[in-house]
Amino acid sequence: MTFSNCCANFFKLQSILFGFGFWIFIMPTAHAAETSKNFTLVVHGGSGTITRSSITPEIESQYRASLDRALKAGQKILAAGGTSVEAVVATIRVFEDDPLFNAGKGAVFTSEGKNELDASIMDGQTGMAGAVAGVVTVKNPIEAARSVMTKSKHVLMTSTGADEFAKAQKLDIVGPDYFFTQQRWDQLQSAKKRQQIEMDHDSKSKTSMSTEKEGAIQPWEVDYKYGTVGAVALDQHGNLAAGTSTGGLTNKLYGRVGDTPIIGAGTYADNRTVAVSCTGTGEFFMRGLVAYDVAARMKYAKANVSDAVDQTIQTELTDKKGRGGLIALDAKGNIKFGFNTEGMYRGYVKNNEAPVTMVYKD
Amino acid sequence: MTFSNCCANFFKLQSILFGFGFWIFIMPTAHAAETSKNFTLVVHGGSGTITRSSITPEIESQYRASLDRALKAGQKILAAGGTSVEAVVATIRVFEDDPLFNAGKGAVFTSEGKNELDASIMDGQTGMAGAVAGVVTVKNPIEAARSVMTKSKHVLMTSTGADEFAKAQKLDIVGPDYFFTQQRWDQLQSAKKRQQIEMDHDSKSKTSMSTEKEGAIQPWEVDYKYGTVGAVALDQHGNLAAGTSTGGLTNKLYGRVGDTPIIGAGTYADNRTVAVSCTGTGEFFMRGLVAYDVAARMKYAKANVSDAVDQTIQTELTDKKGRGGLIALDAKGNIKFGFNTEGMYRGYVKNNEAPVTMVYKD
Numbered sequence: 269m270t271f272s273n274c275c276a277n278f279f280k281l282q283s284i285l286f287g288f289g290f291w292i293f294i295m296p297t298a299h300a301a302e303t304s305k306n307f308t309l310v311v312h313g314g315s316g317t318i319t320r321s322s323i324t325p326e327i328e329s330q331y332r333a334s335l336d337r338a339l340k341a342g343q344k345i346l347a348a349g350g351t352s353v354e355a356v357v358a359t360i361r362v363f364e365d366d367p368l369f370n371a372g373k374g375a376v377f378t379s380e381g382k383n384e385l386d387a388s389i390m391d392g393q394t395g396m397a398g399a400v401a402g403v404v405t406v407k408n409p410i411e412a413a414r415s416v417m418t419k420s421k422h423v424l425m426t427s428t429g430a431d432e433f434a435k436a437q438k439l440d441i442v443g444p445d446y447f448f449t450q451q452r453w454d455q456l457q458s459a460k461k462r463q464q465i466e467m468d469h470d471s472k473s474k475t476s477m478s479t480e481k482e483g484a485i486q487p488w489e490v491d492y493k494y495g496t497v498g499a500v501a502l503d504q505h506g507n508l509a510a511g512t513s514t515g516g517l518t519n520k521l522y523g524r525v526g527d528t529p530i531i532g533a534g535t536y537a538d539n540r541t542v543a544v545s546c547t548g549t550g551e552f553f554m555r556g557l558v559a560y561d562v563a564a565r566m567k568y569a570k571a572n573v574s575d576a577v578d579q580t581i582q583t584e585l586t587d588k589k590g591r592g593g594l595i596a597l598d599a600k601g602n603i604k605f606g607f608n609t610e611g612m613y614r615g616y617v618k619n620n621e622a623p624v625t626m627v628y629k630d
Numbered sequence: 631m632t633f634s635n636c637c638a639n640f641f642k643l644q645s646i647l648f649g650f651g652f653w654i655f656i657m658p659t660a661h662a663a664e665t666s667k668n669f670t671l672v673v674h675g676g677s678g679t680i681t682r683s684s685i686t687p688e689i690e691s692q693y694r695a696s697l698d699r700a701l702k703a704g705q706k707i708l709a710a711g712g713t714s715v716e717a718v719v720a721t722i723r724v725f726e727d728d729p730l731f732n733a734g735k736g737a738v739f740t741s742e743g744k745n746e747l748d749a750s751i752m753d754g755q756t757g758m759a760g761a762v763a764g765v766v767t768v769k770n771p772i773e774a775a776r777s778v779m780t781k782s783k784h785v786l787m788t789s790t791g792a793d794e795f796a797k798a799q800k801l802d803i804v805g806p807d808y809f810f811t812q813q814r815w816d817q818l819q820s821a822k823k824r825q826q827i828e829m830d831h832d833s834k835s836k837t838s839m840s841t842e843k844e845g846a847i848q849p850w851e852v853d854y855k856y857g858t859v860g861a862v863a864l865d866q867h868g869n870l871a872a873g874t875s876t877g878g879l880t881n882k883l884y885g886r887v888g889d890t891p892i893i894g895a896g897t898y899a900d901n902r903t904v905a906v907s908c909t910g911t912g913e914f915f916m917r918g919l920v921a922y923d924v925a926a927r928m929k930y931a932k933a934n935v936s937d938a939v940d941q942t943i944q945t946e947l948t949d950k951k952g953r954g955g956l957i958a959l960d961a962k963g964n965i966k967f968g969f970n971t972e973g974m975y976r977g978y979v980k981n982n983e984a985p986v987t988m989v990y991k992d
Contacts, residue, residue, distance in 0.1 A: 390917075395950070397917050401887075402788065422886045423916045426764065426788055429885025523791025524784045525763075532894050532919040554785040555752075555759050557894040557922045564923070568930035588757070 307346040308502045308601045309355055310616040311338055313369050314495015314547045315593035318611025318627060330368060332625045335615040338362040339623035342501060347620055352501035352509035352543075353391050353414065360387070360410040360513050363497035367449050371497045372408060375447050375515025377456035383447035384427075385515055386529040387413040392508030392537035392599075399529035400434070402427040407440035410513045413529075415439065424529060452518075459519035495613065496528060498545025500537070500597040508599060510535050510543035510559070526550025532560035539599055541566040542573055548585065548592010548609070556584030562596055573598040577606035669708040670864045670963045671717055672978040673700055675731050676857015676909045677955035680973025680989060692730060694987045697977040700724040701985035704863060709982055714863035714871035714905075715753050715776065722749070722772040722875050725859035729811050733859045734770060737809050737877025739818035745809035746789075747877055748891040749775040754870030754899035754961075761891035762796070764789040769802035772875045775891075777801065786891060814880075821881035857975065858890060860907025862899070862959040870961060872897045872905040872921070888912025894922035901961055903928040904935055909974070910947065910954010918946030924958055935960040939968035 313335060342359035346352070364372025375383040387409035388399035398417025401424065406412045412434040416425055425433055435441050496514035503509075512535045514528040527534035527550035534550070536559035537543035544559040553559070558580055565576035577596050585592060586608045593607020595614060603616050605626075615625035675697060704721035708714070726734025737745040749771035750761035760779025763786065768774045774796040778787055787795055797803050858876035865871075874897045876890040889896035889912035896912070898921035899905035906921040915921070920942055927938035939958050947954060948970045955969020957976060965978050967988075977987035 395917055420884070421913060422884070423913045424887040424892075426885040426887055429883065433884040521791065522782070522784070522795040523788040525786040525788055530786075530892060531916055532922065551783060551785045554893055555757055557919060560894065560919045560922060561926070564926035564930055568926055 305504055306502075306601055306619055307343075307355075307504050308597055308603065308616065308618050309339055309342040309346060309359065309499065310501070310595045310597050310603050310605075311335060311342075311359060311363075311497070311499045311614065312545065312547055312593065312595045312605075313363060313497050313613030315607045315609040315612035316495060316548075316591070317609065318613070320628060323627070328627055331613050331627060332615075334363070334366050334368050335613060335625040336623050337366075338497075338499070339615050339617045339625075342499060343617045343620075343623070346501060346503055349504055351505070352393075352503040352507050353389065355501040355503065356389060356499045356509045356511040357410050357414055359499040359501070360497060360511050361408050364408050364410060364513055367451075369497050370495050370515040371513040372515075373447065374449060374452065376452050376518040378516070379456075379460070379519045379521050381456065383444070383452075383515060384520075385409040385513070386526065387511070387513040388424075388529045388531060388535040389413045389417055389511040390509065390531055390535055390537040390543075391417065392510070392539040392543055393505075395538065397423050397531045397535075399424045399531060399535075400426070400430040401525045401529040402523065403430045403434065404444065405431045405441050406434045407442045407446065410511055411439050412437070413511065413513075423531060426525075427523075455518050496534075496547040498535070498547060498595060500543035500545050500595055502543070502597055502599065502601050506539070506599065508537045508539050508543040508597065510537040510545050512545045512547075514547075527553035527558070530554055532557050534559060536560045536563055538563055538567075542576070542596050542598045544594055544596045546592065546594040547612070548607075549590045552585055552588055552590025553592065556580070556588070556590075558584050558594065562594070566598070573602050574604045577604045581606040581608055667866055668864075668963055668981055669705075669717075669866050670959055670965065670978065670980050671701055671704040671708060671721065671861065672863070672957045672959050672965050672967075673697060673704075673721055673725075673859070673861045673976065674907065674909055674955065674957045674967075675725060675859050675975030677969045677971040677974035678857060678953070679971065680975070682990060685989070690989055693975050693989060694977075696725070696728050696730050697975060697987040698985050699728075700859075700861070701977050701979045701987075704861060705979045705982075705985070708863060708865055711866055713867070714755075714865040714869050714899075715751065717863040717865065718751060718861045718871045718873040719772050719776055721861040721863070722859060722873050723770050726770050726772060726875055729813075731859050732857050732877040733875040734877070735809065736811060736814065738814050738880040740878070741818075741822070741881045741883050743818065745806070745814075745877060746882075747771040747875070748888065749873070749875040750786075750891045750893060750897040751775045751779055751873040752871065752893055752897055752899040752905075753779065754872070754901040754905055755867075757900065759785050759893045759897075761786045761893060761897075762788070762792040763887045763891040764885065765792045765796065766806065767793045767803045768796045769804045769808065772873055773801050774799070775873065775875075785893060788887075789885075817880050858909040860897070860909060860957060862905035862907050862957055864905070864959055864961065864963050868901070868961065870899045870901050870905040870959065872899040872907050874907045874909075876909075889915035889920070892916055894919045896921060898922045898925055900925055900929075904938070904958050904960045906956055906958045908954065908956040910969075910971070911952045914947055914950055914952025915954065918942070918950070918952075920946050920956065924956070928960070935964050936966045939966045943968040943970055 342355040367374040390397040498512040541563040617623040704717040729736040752759040860874040903925040979985040
């Protein structure tokens, strides 16, 4: 059926249904048909002190290749008409299985020498959400977050209970050996020596949370370049989704939970506005409700996605001396990267085009 | 010194400082002086199926007396020039020590027969916040939340780690016996029989979250009348604070965390807008970021506190079939109670006036 034939039939149907008494104006347009076939996927692999002088070309290539792999995994699903939720999960799984990133396999060690993982996901169509915090046996925490969203009535499950739930859902369960990587272990030993909590991606010269309040914990500082991962997607059906996954802080104490598993802080999605995934000094994102703040500026102040992200980063991070960034994707497919660090591992892909990856600010 | 003398001296000072070249217009007014001495405290003790037919006059009297005691504890601090944070903590401590409420002493039992407590607090002046989830040894979880805010760089600590932190801060630590109450134990046995997760205050006839997705967990229903507690305060210095404390759900599984320890979901405070504390079906408050949504409507859509609360309750609870309520207090001392349940234990006190308590909708 051609488009003009379709229109003719549509108007004929309206005539039959409503006679000539009144009309409901529902005009199918070629533009709408085109839009519904578009899809977009955006990812990040963490933000921090990422500069050309601190990263070798080889390491940059590794990151770009990983970002590319993750983008292609999600692109494949979206191209086949899959949902944004499916694409976000598939994309984040690639990051979680890659030791380069502080999520899943590459998670950092807590002060007790454990790997505690957090993840969250939100479906912009339904407003449903799921998250896990402090799981230690789940190979892909983003899968556990999705199960919380779709198979339970809860939003957030933590520690042992979340592990039990993941097992009951027949997700891939692994032993502690799975998460062991020599590099992360060495990082813990190094951090313990200095009695410091380290923030992924941040450098010794950056002590953005240096207001010390507690004996055992010193200013956050990091001398390596790994990070939290996230993805936001708009599928062919016009639905948004967002997801985030992390291994937290090296040498962390006291069952600290950051922004990643908190809906509205690290992750948010709503078809009416935007999908957002965050990375950075988690406490600032929690107090500022950074992910939801972007959506609220769009919903209530009628800001576009670019202005909303700029305003949120300025007021909730830069003004308050927090550091980090986020990826945002609105319901029309407009992308915005926002960060106040030197760099953010990031990328995007639109439709069947080639993925684009970026590392530095400029 | 009279007010007119004060003004004369003020203008003389300005003349001396700035000569006649230019003026900075800082006019002290009687109105501003009065405002700075005002204070307000608002509390809730949970919302749900609270009707005249379901509650005896004796039980109503007990609740009103408890609300009155809590309000007076906070009032005393505010009258003496104490901070809103101090008043919120003192008020919530009274609730936590009272077995009538599902917080502290009166906490319900999880499916494992434990009492897992959550609490959070936010300081509207600084934007700092603290929360604990799943603590089992802390007599007053609101104190632990305040310590997280003021003595650590974190926002949220969970389970064993949070208990260890509270102990390190020399807070009152108690054994599991402290939280044992026969009534709560009987509730657990009853719930276990029915294999149900019960929501505080809701009745058998209300199954607001009855879309069942998981074998072991049945629709939420409750046949008793206890609940989460919260307080919001505006002190004489013009600073807002909000706090919330709960014992969670009877027979809960899987380390479920509700909205109470989530900043922006169950608790939020910002001097520029409003202080909010919530109670109800936690997952709806988490997905809707209910506490922060009220603030965002005031900040970005320029709604007043009453309209903002009405809109949030409508869109994030009623439209989505969630149930519950909240207390809100803006920076000018305007109070708003919002709930879509039959009742909410609540009250307020202004300055040195007598506390006012309420139970039913009308």
